[in-house]
Amino acid sequence: MTELNLIIAGxxxxxxxxxxxxxxxxxxxxxxxxxxxxxxxxxxxxxxxASHVRIGKGVNxxxxxxxxxxIVLAMEPLEGLRNVVSFLRKGGLLLTNTHEWLxxxxxxxxxxxxxxxxxxxAVEQLGGRMIAIDGTSLAQQAGDVRTLNVVMLGALAATGKxxxxxxxxxxxxxxxVPRKTVEMNMRAxxxxxxxxx
Amino acid sequence: xxxxxxxxxxxxxGKRVLLMGNEAIARGAIEAGVxxxxxxxxxxxxxxxxxxxxxxxxxxxxxxxSVNEKVAFEVAAGAAITGVRSITSMKNAxxxxxxxxxxxxxxxxxxxxxxxxxxxxxxxxxxxxxxDTRFAAHYAExxxxxxxxxxxxxxxARYAFELSEQIELPVxxxxxxxxxxxxxxxxxxxxEKRDRKPVFDKHWKMxxxxxxxxxxxxxxKHRWLHGQMPKIKKIVEGLPWNRLDLHEGQSVGVxxxxxxxxxxxxxxKLLGLEGRVAFLKIxxxxxxxxxxxxxxxxxxxxxxxxxxxxxxxxLLVKALAKDANPAVKIMGRFTGDMPPVGEINIDIVAKAIxxxxxxxxxSDPQLEKVREEVKKLVVPRSSTLCAGCxxxxxxxxxxxxxxxxxxxxxxxxxxxxxxxxxxxxxxxKEYKPSFSTESVHYKIEAPYETLDTNxxxxxxxxxxxxxxxxxxxxxxxxxVAGDSTFFHACMPAVxxxxxxxxxxxxxxxxxxxxxxxxxxxxxxxxxxxxxxxTKTLCIEDVARALGVEFIRVSDSFDVRATQEAIEEALxxxxxxxxxxxxxxxxxxxxxxxxxxxxMFLEKDTCTxxxxxxxxxxxxxxxxxxxxxxxxxxxxxxxxxxxxxVCPVGAIKVGE
Ligand SMILES: Cc1ncc(C[n+]2csc(CCOP(=O)(O)OP(=O)(O)O)c2C)c(N)n1
Numbered sequence: 026m027t028e029l030n031l032i033i034a035g036x037x038x039x040x041x042x043x044x045x046x047x048x049x050x051x052x053x054x055x056x057x058x059x060x061x062x063x064x065x066x067x068x069x070x071x072x073x074x075a076s077h078v079r080i081g082k083g084v085n086x087x088x089x090x091x092x093x094x095x096i097v098l099a100m101e102p103l104e105g106l107r108n109v110v111s112f113l114r115k116g117g118l119l120l121t122n123t124h125e126w127l128x129x130x131x132x133x134x135x136x137x138x139x140x141x142x143x144x145x146x147a148v149e150q151l152g153g154r155m156i157a158i159d160g161t162s163l164a165q166q167a168g169d170v171r172t173l174n175v176v177m178l179g180a181l182a183a184t185g186k187x188x189x190x191x192x193x194x195x196x197x198x199x200x201x202v203p204r205k206t207v208e209m210n211m212r213a214x215x216x217x218x219x220x221x222x
Numbered sequence: 223x224x225x226x227x228x229x230x231x232x233x234x235x236g237k238r239v240l241l242m243g244n245e246a247i248a249r250g251a252i253e254a255g256v257x258x259x260x261x262x263x264x265x266x267x268x269x270x271x272x273x274x275x276x277x278x279x280x281x282x283x284x285x286x287x288s289v290n291e292k293v294a295f296e297v298a299a300g301a302a303i304t305g306v307r308s309i310t311s312m313k314n315a316x317x318x319x320x321x322x323x324x325x326x327x328x329x330x331x332x333x334x335x336x337x338x339x340x341x342x343x344x345x346x347x348x349x350x351x352x353x354d355t356r357f358a359a360h361y362a363e364x365x366x367x368x369x370x371x372x373x374x375x376x377x378x379a380r381y382a383f384e385l386s387e388q389i390e391l392p393v394x395x396x397x398x399x400x401x402x403x404x405x406x407x408x409x410x411x412x413x414e415k416r417d418r419k420p421v422f423d424k425h426w427k428m429x430x431x432x433x434x435x436x437x438x439x440x441x442x443k444h445r446w447l448h449g450q451m452p453k454i455k456k457i458v459e460g461l462p463w464n465r466l467d468l469h470e471g472q473s474v475g476v477x478x479x480x481x482x483x484x485x486x487x488x489x490x491k492l493l494g495l496e497g498r499v500a501f502l503k504i505x506x507x508x509x510x511x512x513x514x515x516x517x518x519x520x521x522x523x524x525x526x527x528x529x530x531x532x533x534x535x536x537l538l539v540k541a542l543a544k545d546a547n548p549a550v551k552i553m554g555r556f557t558g559d560m561p562p563v564g565e566i567n568i569d570i571v572a573k574a575i576x577x578x579x580x581x582x583x584x585s586d587p588q589l590e591k592v593r594e595e596v597k598k599l600v601v602p603r604s605s606t607l608c609a610g611c612x613x614x615x616x617x618x619x620x621x622x623x624x625x626x627x628x629x630x631x632x633x634x635x636x637x638x639x640x641x642x643x644x645x646x647x648x649x650x651k652e653y654k655p656s657f658s659t660e661s662v663h664y665k666i667e668a669p670y671e672t673l674d675t676n677x678x679x680x681x682x683x684x685x686x687x688x689x690x691x692x693x694x695x696x697x698x699x700x701x702v703a704g705d706s707t708f709f710h711a712c713m714p715a716v717x718x719x720x721x722x723x724x725x726x727x728x729x730x731x732x733x734x735x736x737x738x739x740x741x742x743x744x745x746x747x748x749x750x751x752x753x754x755x756t757k758t759l760c761i762e763d764v765a766r767a768l769g770v771e772f773i774r775v776s777d778s779f780d781v782r783a784t785q786e787a788i789e790e791a792l793x794x795x796x797x798x799x800x801x802x803x804x805x806x807x808x809x810x811x812x813x814x815x816x817x818x819x820x821m822f823l824e825k826d827t828c829t830x831x832x833x834x835x836x837x838x839x840x841x842x843x844x845x846x847x848x849x850x851x852x853x854x855x856x857x858x859x860x861x862x863x864x865x866x867v868c869p870v871g872a873i874k875v876g877e
Contacts, residue, residue, distance in 0.1 A: 049240050049405060060405070061405040061406070062404045063404065064403075071605070071608060086487075086567070087404035088400065090488070090572070115589060124856075128650075129670075129838065129840060130651075132835055132844050133668060133835055134844065136650040137601065139599045151596065200225070
């Protein structure tokens, strides 16, 4: 694969932006061209966040066109679906965490959260495929829920769909997480990687 | 570990790294040997100064968070007058605050290179409006550079200082969200030494150079400014960021400025039209490389202008076409061939080029139908305050205090900061327009429905005084503002309220930081941009000095005390200030000044009244089948506000 369009989606505070930067850094280290278009505003948590990663020779703009995403990596199922609907291409993959982060709109009774089964059916109707893992539990198992983004990167690497080597990605992660948490993050990466086996 | 903050100061020309547009702009300034950097935070521009401030102590230059953009602009301009290189950066709205100095400084220009970097926000992702600040550069008669990606952002920022010194004028760099908050691979350049000595000469090359009132006159200085333009036009003609790609037999041309060029290139590729349309890439929307534009206009019959913001390039190209080739058709946002508002993207540009060339876009109508169908499953995620946010406590207290006024119609004037979410509404709820001729009372279901007006920083406290002067009597008048906003823009309005004897309650939500834009320090924080300890200003002291007589201070986490303070203020017959204070919880956790606690909800005690849900905390959930509230243990930080809200004592604070 020479070009990859990846969206990393989640809720503010789940580390999707950092995850997208790490994928792009790994691509650059392997001599590829990379673009990341991120949507984040306030420092506040709880908002919908999506980061577009484009890797390949011919990429210019930082945002993926409609129906142009090969993979949507989701830290949260609803955020995965939100991006799948507009961006996932036919034959694309939704790789999602199963743990729900309920929006206030649902909590105050103004909306209904879609079931994982209905999300799966939606992805399939669009000609895509869904893989779901309980990333949140794996992150807790690794030592801290905050390693969720690295768990999901591990799973992403295990799909074999990244045009970069798993070793480079791991190296980049080690360089970009706080020093004291390197070991825990490596554990998180392995847990995510092995969950797809 | 080689984090970005370390790479930024590395003198390793040729190295390729991933940089965010804002980091790239900062790196450009660092390579150019910048000496003074000043800014006020604002998304999507904040990381420019954040990056510079982190680098400043390592490289020996100065960076500050100023109290507002106007002061920041003046700090940077003052440095440039003494001949050293300086940068000021801000978001779109920030430029409105500096216009007075900006429009006047250009009459004498600068001695050291001066870069004004402004990040616009098409689609108003993080802003009150979509304003296009390139017009301000045009208005001020200075050149505007507009990068198409992170590499150009760095290269242009670096070059801006050289250009500025060559033309003795500030240089404008216009970024947009998709440059500032996008990242790309950037090849680093060499870092120049910063050993220039600051000097001052009152009559440097022009009498009374730095005093517009000095002889000969402001008009003569305007004449000088105007006289710089031919030189600037000649320079931009040869810049590498203005490029014409023309081939035999092309009848359609695309002129694309800034990020528009990236979208256009990808759109041309998507359509399989590479090499089949003439392409003029613009890096200086004002002044335009006129010769290149004329050359293009003379060789094609149709031109599409692709730019982010208002149709500036389009109108300037139209003006040039009148003499160059009146027959050529020019299309863009002005003519309605591109959407007049909102952000553009690859899809929008591809559609416009498709229409113009007749080359069809690859499409799958069946799949589009399915997309529309499954979209119905997607529910909104309203933006919320964080779990444990002190503003949640303040808004609850305000709601309770206002409820004491029964069916009255208060006006709560909002302001800009995290607490502006008090007026975001609830995305999952439908709001209908009302055509009543009387004041209308609306129930506040969640804190996100608290604010009634909101426009710009410092706006609320002024509006409140106008409502009072109009004689509004159907309910109490309130204005809110945060600590950063208080110092940025509210002090003149407080003085105004005091001396002109206005009435109303000014509620200051003091969380010690400029939280919304990513936790920059402000005058109450006690730390500078470069990490030095400094004096802490106290809002109630300032208010007292400005003559405010009614002042109450409360802890935002103590909901009852805050409610009582607000109630008292509402009853007061004087202009009243209530400072609701508590450090931003996110920041307190980061600085290890906050200990997380666990909250417990006793299911058996919970009556399902949903009062806690209406607190608006994202950690509080509700299970409709059980008719019970719940607390998400991952999101909850244990601030204890909900325990104070629960009327039956079902929520308890643990350890
Ligand atoms: C003129 C202008 N400059 C900057 C901004 C960006 N901005 C948005 S909110 C905010 C200030 C937030 O600080 P504060 O008032 O202390 O409230 P907090 O977010 O901490 O609650 C700023 C600077 C803006 N909207 N307008």
